[in-house]
Amino acid sequence: MWRLNSVHHKAARSACSLEELRIKRREQEKAFRQARRARQLVSKRLLLSEDEEQQTETTMDTDLGEQEVVGLFQNLQCSGQEKESLLKSLSKALRNPSTQLTFIKQENSMHLLVGVLTGSNAQCRMQAVRCLHELSHSQNPTVVLACLPATPYLLTYMSGQSTKFTELCLYTLGNLCPDSDVIRDRLLAQGIIPALTNCMENQRHNLAVVEAVGFTLSQLLQAKDAAQKIIPMVLASGLPSLLLSALTSDPQFGLAPAIECAWCLHYLTCKNVDNRSLLTDGALTLCSSLLVSIGGAVAEGKKEEGMELVIWPLLRCVGNLLCSCLVEELNSQVGDIYLLNALCAFIQAYLPTQPALARESIWVLNNLTADSRAFCSALLTLNLVPRLIQLLSFSQGINTMILRVLGNVAHKEKEFCVQLVQFGLLPALCATLKMADQEIVILSLEVLFMLVVGSPQVAEEFVKQNGIPVLEAIQFNSEGEMRRRAAFLLEHHLLSHHVSFSPHGKLKQAAKSES
Secondary structure, eight states, rough: OOOOOOOOTTTTTTOOHHHHHHHHHHHHHHHHHHHHHHOOOOOOOOOOOOHHHHOOOOOOOOOOOOOHHHHHHHHHHHOOOHHHHHHHHHHTTSSSSSHHHHTTTTTTTHHHHHHHHHHOOHHHHHHHHHHHHHTTTTOOOHHHHTTTTGHHHHHHHGSSSHHHHHHHHHHHHHGGGGGGGHHHEEEEETTHHHHHHHHHHTTTTHHHHHHHHHEEEEHHTSTTHHHHTTTTHHHHHHHHHHHHHHHHOOTTTHHHHHHHHHHHHHHHHOOOOOOOOHHHHHHHHHHHHHHHHHHHHHHHOOTTTTHHHHHHHHHHHHHHHHHHSGGGGGGHHHOOOHHHHHHHHHHHHTTTOOOHHHHHHHHHHHHHHOOOHHHHHHHHHHTTTTHHGGGGGGGHHHHHHHHHHHHHHHOHHHHHHHHHTTTTTHHHHHTTSSSOOOOHHHHHHHHHHHHHHOOEEEEEEHHHHTOHHHHHHHHHHOOHHHHHHHHHHIIIIIGOOOEEEESOOEEEOOOOOOO
């Protein structure tokens, strides 16, 4: 789905070769990632079996007739040594939606799988959980609900006999979570949050398991009632600190676990009204620090494949946490002013190919400068303003957010207004005031108002930049708020600075325009 696509144990459905599986998976996950950035998106994950991962060709036939499925089920009921191979055949056959329906309609079919799952034969238990995993991947609610009797055992066996077994339990539970309120409520009552906490705590050095825990938890956290039913339980557990410990840009640790855990933190921050406990745990400091580290690499041109997938949720975490942070604690919580450099590096690096990611970076920049004089000052001191001004010509919401950031700076101090003008903001504003987008024009008028009120010299400079005709055009050709704002600027702040030569060569003050 939206997650890192280069991890070997992620796979989609059947294809002709392992390479084709990978290509198809990357295409599907890219589409899901794009959708998730616009809205919350749950999805399911299917793990290939070990023999499928090792094969260069996948030639299995998953299409079985109804009688063949019934026969396979009957053989399983009375089989002895052949049970493992029969279960393996069943798991492959269960990739077919019609086979899934035929199987669950057989009397005691799920009782059979649960019985094998709780048995003593390790190989058969592995195949049984794989059968359940295949069923959990179904898009049919009836098939998914049929898995309900197995959930307490899947929770119990999360600390199973092998990493692959644990992964299968976790991904099966994660697949089941989004489909039914009944299943989700049952899992919560059965203790899925403590089980996930124990699993991650015991397997914190196992990257595949950490990623699987993150996937399952993120599926839970996307529920509509997560804020009321799930998030309080998560915050009361040890999961937040464990999620934070998985955040690292170290390639030795792997990006995939960090991506999953960062998305979990994002869902916690965006749905939770009070994020003080996460702030106390150091979430804002750690996420900011990680963005600074990644930003340094991106600025040097070192963009690893999938790096943007961890940047997305980290940006959203920081942006949301900034809204909950007290103004007086902001500097200590963020810690490093070079977060500004990192954000600008992301904007510059991803704007040509992923403008939405650049827009997210500017949103964080806006939240960072909204209440902090120190970060507004740093934006000027680090000479980042000229790079932002250059972006005012871009559309897709980029210039809108940039104007808000520049407005934050201008609002803080009169001296900042002078510096903004020195960096060349006035010519850029003259250009944005001529744009067709009404929101852009109104924001430009707001920023211009703060500049001229902050310093008379700015008003004089705007007149020299031939800005008066631009405002007069707005005043006479626009309606409503734009017209009123332009008229107010002209009458109260600019026309007193506007002088021109008369035909007789004498200086005269320009007449005031009528609105």
